């Protein structure tokens with residue numbers, strides 16, 4: 001077999017070899033998967049404007065946020081149930097992220113516990129670059145308990161996912177209902193209803209296991225006051241994930257969010273929502289430097305990350321590439337994936353004439369659809 005040279009190679013490997021239940025769950029988007037594809041394709045509509053004859057013998061890829069420094073502005077997004085990709089699951093992912101000194105975000109709905117992930121991130125609390133993605137449960141005490149456990153375990157930020165009051169309509173899951181494999185457990189939270197959902201073999205009525213899990217456990221009634229509420233129960237920075245408009249970005253500021261993740265949940269929620277790289281500029285403009293803005297969705301190459309930074313992102317997250325790397329070879333596979341993307345990013349900086357991440361700005365990018373506006 002040829003060597004793996006890109007994230008696309010890892011995706012191809014997973015698509016040819018991963019079992020259908022896990023593959024459908026990991027790869028699918030909602031409805032016609034237009035947003036899923038557009039997240040990826042939109043990056044190609046932007047072009048990098050390279051500058052030459054700059055000294056790029058040393059390229060510094062480090063970035064900082066919330067008082068933490070990371071070696072690269074490319075992090076791992078929260079994705080649920082990683083042990084379906086590899087027996088080491090979340091633990092392999094966090095070990096790899098930690099080794100590379102980048103952030104790992106842990107999903108609430110993980111097959112390794114908050115405490116296990118913290119332990120895998122190393123012994124020194126200050127060095128743990130782990131953020132906790134929070135779904136707010138109907139039961140507020142359970143929600144507070146998750147936050148407190150994450151704090152105690154040394155997580156450095158809370159990511160409140162705001163785009164999932166209900167699960168998106170994922171057709172592969174409706175056609176062939178997803179089941180969590182019987183040897184795996186959701187490790188962070190016990191719910192009375194989940195036992196019931198876990199043991200049923202076929203979705204009842206017309207809701208899938210995923211849709212029922214959400215319906216039975218996750219609070220669809222959240223409002224901006226819940227950002228205030230989360231802020232009142234934790235001293236950690238709180239990021240709102242799932243923002244796609246300037247209007248909501250301003251509300252993030254008004255309600256005291258410490259950061260924003262421009263995201264459409266990897267095209268798994270509202271189909272035909274904009275590609276994240278297209279939504280980023282209006283969010284960045286609305287925020288006007290007051291809090292850091294991150295992006296996820298469709299990042300597959302170092303050049304994609306470069307483009308997001310040129311449009312004002314502090315850093316980006318990758319979701320599915322982590323799963324493809326994990327499936328390829330556990331921790332080594334995630335290492336391989338990160339090494340490839342980091343190498344691509346560093347080279348993109350060098351070939352664009354940027355010796356430091358601080359140099360990357362709007363002058364390095366053009367939107368091919370508005371190319372004449374730059375003339």
Ligand SMILES: Cc1cc2nc3c(=O)[nH]c(=O)nc-3n(C[C@H](O)[C@H](O)[C@H](O)COP(=O)(O)O)c2cc1C
Pocket residue numbers: 025026027039077078079080107108109133161241263264265266267268296297298299317318319320321
């Ligand atoms: C299989 C899978 C599971 C996910 N689970 C979660 C989750 O539990 N919580 C969450 O906030 N986002 C979840 N996401 C969304 C990711 O955090 C992220 O927004 C998305 O994957 C980014 O797009 P990309 O996969 O194109 O990189 C999930 C995404 C995938 C693909």
Ligand SMILES: O=C(O)C(=O)c1ccccc1
Pocket residue numbers: 080109164167210213214265268
């Ligand atoms: O699949 C998802 O995107 C997601 O966030 C999720 C996580 C756990 C259960 C159901 C959906």
